[in-house]
Amino acid sequence: MPSRSPFAAATALLGWFALALQLWLSIQLTVANGQGALAGVWIYLDYFTILTNMLVAMALTAAARGPHGAASRFFARPDVQTAAAMSIIVVALVYNLMLRQLWQPQGWQIVADNMLHVAMPALFLLHWWLAVPKETLRWPQAFAWQAYPAAYFIYVLMRGATDGRYPYPFLDVGALGYLRVLVNACAVLLAFVVVALMLIALGRWQARRSAQAPTSRPGQP
Template sequence: MAGFSLRGLFTRRGLIAVAAILGWFGLTVQLYLILLLRWEVGASLLGGLVNFFSFFTVLSNTLVASVLTCALNLRISRGQAFMLRPAVSGAVAASIVLVGLAYSLLLRHLWHPQGWQWLADELLHDVMPLLFLLYWWCCVPKGELRFKHIGLWMLYPVLYFAYLLLRGNLLGLYPYPFIAVDKLGYPQVLLNALGILAGFVLVSLLLLGLDHWLGRRQSRPL
């Protein structure tokens, strides 16, 4: 039986494994904290689970951890092949970069988490965006993205926003202050959403440009 090897840890596959573990760990800690708080106040744990998956940060980090896990080739399947498509990895990269930017620009100053919440916060908003961007840069085949992909990628934040409006209308709960219709009103919330969508498109265009540039570099003869 092979022993633990630092050399094995720092192979490309080993680094992807570390990134995947950190992603799932951050999500697990955040879920535990939400459920613990619900338990302490006697609220529904099922409601806590729904609340957990109502955050764009959680959904995007789940996609990140899933892609990284698929990249380990632990099991060959159609689902794995789909998740590893450059267009899918590009969509996930755009989404998780948006998570990091939006949090730093709009939300970080609103609270100061401590302890395990701080750890989960750092992993989901800072560490995983950087790690997945590094994975996308080094491990995802380049030169396959097209402008049409950005239109498809936009469906994710648009459908998510529509879900938040529907959920907020039914429950009066909004996971982010910049989409709180009860406090800001629909005109301001729609304006905020358009601004964030514009940021997503800009990030996507940047990734598209990098994809084309790196694809040309890789195709040049030595």
Template sequence: MALHEQANRPGAALIAVVAWLSVALRAWIVVGAVTAEGGSVLDGFVTVFSYFTIQTNTILAVVATACTLSSRHDGFLTRPRTLGAITVYVVIVGVIYAVLLAGLRQLSGLAVIVDIGLHRVLPVLFTLYWLAFVPKGRLSWRDPLWWLVFPALYVVYSLIYGALTDRYLYPFSNVPLLGYPRALGNAGLILLAFYGLGLALVTLDRILAPKARSNV
């Protein structure tokens, strides 16, 4: 266990550094673009932190920092249920980007590197961290339902944000183009994907659990 805990903290530290750097650079890029078009710095921050990708990776950065500071998995930010939720969220970020969003925007320079960090590197790194260091056998079949709270609240927020600003952040939620029935249908399908991945994670957690904990 001691060796496991010694490896846990450097791994979490690496993820925390990549996450904080990626989020900070994306914020700097977006705020710069918004202010260049006449918007305020506050407008820029509201814009960048309205994306599910940025919200998820910011939470991931906080959780990874907590895991760096403590190798124990008994606090709210470091317990297996929280780490399982973050794993589901960031994997969905990577999958949706790869399937639906990659190539829709023309990026260059630093923005390309940041985009790769947020959508490709961090989902892989955090999944590997969950596989290697998070204690198994502590998740329940109810957890995927609780994990839906954050993405469900985000759906509500994104629709309100779009209605107030006339700016819809993702093409599959563009109400003026798709209409509310189709946009809400897309949201429902994505929430089903969150739930399905959550169930898959709990199943894998049970498979990988030590025999003594496999009935938890």
């Protein structure tokens, strides 16, 4: 298989650019509202979309660089790459099915919005399909990967308890109460599990098909 590190590198650059653009837009908005630049950074780091696109950009950077250093080896692991694929797919599904209609971005925000919620999920899934080895994927990993969205849920509740701000309407404790938010979070967590299981099933099928494929053409040794 030819190296796909140039594709990973180009997609990583796109991901980092999208993240930088969204950070600039967030800071620009809070400065215009008189809240200051740090408020923009604080709000920026509240979103699962941002944190997951950071994870995806790091996974792509590791794939492009190769196994150079502990961090690159960790993010290049097939299970970490697949967990990132699970998370960015859920980002795309939740945003495009539930949240897109709730606001109307303008100007550069449209660009950042579609890069983070459409382009990066699609490109990372393509990278995962073409370049990530899948022989080591196992069913129990689908449940281990839920530590990330579960940790994010706790993080959101802790932040919301301090400043009263919740990044997504289905996690808004102030409007819905803790019980309803917990039910919503469990429903989203179920979506994470389903996507994870689907990725593992696809990955194992791809690995079996690759193992069964002939390694030489007829008539060749």
